[in-house]
Amino acid sequence: MDAQFKSVDWPFLQSIYGWAVLQYQAWARGTIVVPDLGLRTFVLYADHVLEFWVDNQHHFGGDYYAYRRAPVVLHLEPGKHRIDIRLVRDVRMMGGVGQPNIQVKLKLDAVDSALGLHWDRKNVLLPNLVNGKPASLYASILLRNDGYEDVEVIEVEADVPYISSMLSMVHIALAPQQSRPVALNLSCNSSCDEQVTLTVFYRTKVQPGQVLQQKSTQMLHQRSIYEPHKITFLHPSGIVSYAVLRPPSAQASRQCTHDDNLPVLLQLHGAGLEAEADLVAHALDPLPDLCAWVLFPTGVTPWSGDDWHNWGFADVEAAVDAIPDWIKANGWKGPAVDTERWLVSGHSNGGQGTWYALTHRPDKVLAAAPVSGYTSIQNYVPYNLWQSADPQRHAIVQSSLNSYRHESLMANARDIPILQQHGSNDDNVPAYHSRLLWQLIQQTHGNSSYHELPGKGHWFDGVMTTDALREFYQSELNGTKLDKSPMGQFTLVVANPGDMGSSRGIKVLSLELPGHIGSVDVSWNRTSGAWSLETSNVLILEMPSVMAEIGNITIDRQRVVIDLKSNSGKPVWRVLKNSTGMWEVRVLQLTPEMVGRSYVQMIHNPFEFEGIAYRRGRQLGAMDAILRSHGPFLVRSSAETTKHIALQISRNLCQYFAADTVLTNMSSAAETTSNIITVAMGAIMPAGLLEHFPIRVWESKEEQMPTCLEVRDDMGTRRCYRLGNGLAAIFLRPLPDEGLELVVWGEDESSVAVAARLVPMLTGVGQPDFIVMDKRMLWKGVDGVLAMGFFDHWWNVSRNSVFS
Template sequence: MLASRIRATCIQLILAGQSCAAAQAPLKPAADFPDFAFSEDWKVLGPFQIGTREAVWGADPLELHGGFRALEYDAKATFKSSLALNGEVSWSNFTAQLSDPQKRYASAVLTVAFPSIDWPFLQDVYGWAAQQWQGWARGEIYVQSASVKTLTLNIEQILEFWIDDQHHFGGDFYSYGRAAVTLHLEPGVHRVDVRLVRDVRAMGGVGEPDINIKFKLEGSSGLHVPGSPDIISDIVGDENGPLASPYVSVAIRNGALTDAHIYNVEATRECFAELVGQTPVKLVPGQTRPIAYKLSCVSPALKPGPMRILIKYRMEGDETDRQAYVDAIPHIRGIYEPQKITYMHPGGMVSYAILRPPSPKAHCHDLSPDASLPVLLALHGAGLEADSNTVRHALDPVPDLCAWVLFPTGVTPWSGDDWHNWGFADVEAAIAAIPNWIEQVDWKGPGVDIDRWLVSGHSNGGQGVWYALTHRPDKVIAAAPMSGYSSIQNYVPYTFWRTADPGRSAVVQSSLNSYRHELLLENAKGIPIMQQHGSADDNVPAYHSRLLSQLLEQAGVETTYVEMQDKPHWWDGVMTTQPLKDFYQRHLNAGLQPKIPLNLRDFTVVSAGQGDMGAKNGVEILHLETSAQLGKVYVTFDPLTLGCVLHTSNVRVFRLLPLFRDCSFVAVDGKNMTACSFSEAEVTLQSVDGQWQHSTDWPALPKRRGKQQGAMDAILRTNGAFHIVHHSAAAKGLALQVSRNLCQYFAADTGITDDYEEARISNGSVISIAIGSDLPKTSYGYHPIRLFSDRIEIVDNHVAARPALRGYGSADGLAAIFLRALPGERLELVVWGVDEESLDIAARLVPLMTGTGQPDFVVADRSMLWKGLEGTLALGWFDGEWDVSRNSYFS
């Protein structure tokens, strides 16, 4: 009731031309009255249809009416909806649960459900896709102060919202709470419009399909530094032991109105700290960055108290030296216990994993003093931290395995992007950090073989096992996926997406080929696999494992499938059942044996051509003839001649490793490659006019190479922090939004600048935010997309004998997002609009969540906001020469 009184008094004073601050006196003494609060009453409009991960494409039917923000509450108004009785929905009233009045913060919880919708019937027909819906909710923020109030806003489980006339996209869909939005609110009443998007993968598919939104407002000023580091390693042994790893991270937010520059860190006690990377570290107003530094201490580090780290900084325009501090109190772990290690993620920030060294009680066959044991990877499920007891102790019942047990975090509880580009880079960085741990703690036990993995995982981690198995087959000695889904598209089908031209839909679906494990299972041939699933699993139905077991058999892959009767999705001991214990022991011991140089049996290598595939039996596909279609190399061994015969499909360039020196000859598509020396470290073969040649001239190979390949989420394969360049003052707000989203969803580090040249020549990927003709032309080779102040042109070399120009201009706004090349296999993601409003459309498509399916380029106008994918004007792929691929789509 207090919030209602605030609103009534505020409105009266505002109409009288007075400040809301004057409302304090008649309600409560000023000292006790909250400066800001949420409304209790919320107006909701919905539900409307939405498809799995479709919201980034717009697909909001209310945009046809100018958007929810253009609508005023009308109890009698109706809107068409495919989900509701009679095909119509109207406004509803909901009440939020507010926190007790506080000076420091205000919070509210809003639960939205639509019991009048026949959800069970829809689910019976369409499955989980029918439990997803969208709508909008409207409430208010009341600010009672004498001047502008600087606040930070967190809204959990929300992707998109408006505060008054300011649009915010990205939000906090997974409830990470990592990067709040900074608001500067005048005294008075402020409207809050929140888009509700229910997603089964994030919110569950059992029970009523409701949404619980949590709002939190906090006062903010100056530099916000948490009291303790976000990431710090454990101390090994006892209080006299060393830190397991030197890397530490603390997330700092700039709540001031000017830039902050962190120029140094210092440590108290017998410790030394130094910033990692370039200094000073700049934070623009409203920006959150994970600050990485190295910490080394003279033992004992914990006596007589915590290590205090001083953060030294200056504010723009003020040479005054300032400082804040964090107190680091690491946990102490025995050397054989699961312990936290830290390392640098390729994205330029600190990450961590839980490492359990080999037990001295492990009974490993033929273990010599200098033996190197394989790595047992255990990938966690969605929403779990690797440092939680659930994950850390999941393999305690098997304490004496002949392996280094590693629980990667994947950077975030959702592993960044479901253990794909960003999350899997974290896995490989964690593995590479084990030798550093060995040196750091002066380990005397067995070594580690970082190229031999037994990969296990549960739920989303089980899906991650399929990714590792199909994308790094030459490193996987065995695999144990538990209760994992088969692919993103198969988990919650895309049935309810707005209808679009099949040409457009095909582009989106093909951008997900690298994660469609059902298409890549031939890469698993020759690798032992044990699948486990509970028959009563209502989170990831056992259908997924049953299907993959069937498809593996059809691909010639031997697999064991164990279905645990009446077991749910998770139960105590799910990762250490007796069949799994036997599997671990058998294949970890087998992993000590030398690997056969060449598996002289027929096999096939499959690649989606997206720059993330490793070798299979020494064959690595580097480039495809046609982008976004599968490429294959079929390898046959002739037992009579001892020759290796290869046939290719949609492959332009591939590499053979020295394993093929065991062949008496190598033939590719009928041509004997006698001129190649297969004793070399590697041999690269390229198809030129249909003829295979030994390529020794790397510059002659395709210009788009390595990490530049793939769909738009290839931008996540960065080496170094992101550089976000705003090419005009009008684009600066969007640059901050992109920075916040990358920090929120990937814990990524980003620098925001207006210096394009500095960003272009540095390391890391570049994201250019540009309006009209602001964007500089690429200085690194040819690019087919040309931007003008009011239109966009695309050079299409596949239309006729001579290149054709496809031009787009639109009275309804025009936006584009696309990749460009930078030196060193780096990428630039261009986010462009003819004006600020159009720029907002393009910014929606910067990769945030897996499964949204952005290809290499998209051109759209405002109609995308309500038509969704059908509102795009052009979308598709660039080939190896950065030309538009022939399987792109143009309206």
């Protein structure tokens, strides 16, 4: 289907509002006719559709990028069934050149629900063969339950000479209509065939005593050890991902003798591309002898999970960390790898990802070459045609995206060699983006050269190996190591400590006010050896021991004394701002008697809390921090009527992030190291682990005081939002070991569905830590939100939050 609006004067509107006007919404309605053959089961693929209704049953999430990973399973009676589709046009995905049409594709396939389990043979992830054996030890298959009852996967076996087993130590359950990736160990003790037959053993609740099986034969393609080949590894969430690796050539092994541990050259692909595609994996073939381990990550998906940010960047780091395992598994005799030194480059969205790596991991990046990359999501297609709202509410949304606004973080790139390249005739990412960032780098006294190619567009053959890039790769990879010690003068800018690494060994661990940018200006006096740090919006700092050894340190004009003996030889130390605004050196420890103290006690003793009452590490950031799960997401529902909403959340996580989820109810939820998503409804909200959490359902015993959702701010003021008009909320809560729970709550089923639409799924949306809403948000957008904002270091509602 191709939706067109030819009567609209698009060129005129675009001349005023730019690309923002090419983003619009529309509706389409159709009919599904099921022949008179009894109840039938279908799967609906909805390419480029965000949401739709079948017989008024809402399905949110769809398949906007046409991944076809987790289609919707429908059980339909004979007759006509109405389908209503919400059409949404996005410039980044659908383009800003030509007619702004919306092209969607709907495909309805009949399936056999009696089988229960469906094996998606097109979504099998296997490594390449190198020297007759798998290049790595992980594989993955994608399964879906088309039946009416739970399916239990018992085992996955491979035919000889291959050996395989599920990574999970327990059987894997699939709820009806659920899709799940299943991670496997795959190895071979002898010379392996290019074909492997996998057999899935499973059983259903309908026939619990009968073990069923399905087989599939898959290809593992042979590659030379020196050519780009696919390796597999584990993403932090426990799923299997892949990257394309090109080890140093034999010639490079001989000529790169200046360094036994060669750096990693990261090449980040553009939007919609697979890393194994020839366009990506062979982009550097004209430079076969670079002194580096060349790595092409996927970011998990062709759209890199979330634009090389949270989920996608975790995949990049996991791919880098997989290289030593590859060296061991393949008996590599050439140069070793230095996983802490990267030359990062990428094209288009990968160019934007290069800016992200450069500004968020400055201690690891030895050089960077962003090619045709945009500055930030917010600047690529401006948000100026969003629904009108109170500027304070828009500010909260924008603050949620601060970590991805590279324009504000360019000071972190100082002293790192950068080569920018852009075509002057680029009609996809205008050259303005690279020109702007070059200017900002100069203003922060950075080190960047800018090459604008006359007459060139967004992509052309050899775009990643132009003469300028060839010289840059070779000179930087053959050069001396950059001095990453903190000597000199520099600035560290931090939007979200949860995303941010260190700069010159200095790391911001917590901000005073989340949602606002923090900074540290560092200077060192060569003559006296004195360190001077000026901070803004910083609560906790981590510093290298080299600074403590000198001993002459002032922070915000306050002398700080470090007792090296108390540091027990640790390479870093921490300094924290107490409730009076003075900096102190402390060791953070949690004792059992501290658990459960009130927020007032935490204000007076803020730095002794290392447990769930102290927000840190993977918990930091906006709502998309929930994506930093260590293990499959646990999605649990508190009522039978909300199970379909939990299923929808599970489907969206699988569709857009290739993530794995475990669906369960509240009573059977076991201990887990994973992040949890709780779908709750009604006057009883499941209790969290933190006793004095500032958001709760308050049920009054008095008729004059109705039940309400209570939000307590950092000063102890309680605001009570009465149930009625579809009251709903979505917010983060702490779990042990830096884990997170995302609560999706509503007063009834329809309001829970409204809150569930805000579970992180697409980039550029900008959800803060908590949002309270009612049905008015459906038509007023951000202006219909009742309360929204952030949680601070102590899990209090921060003072920059907004209430109505």
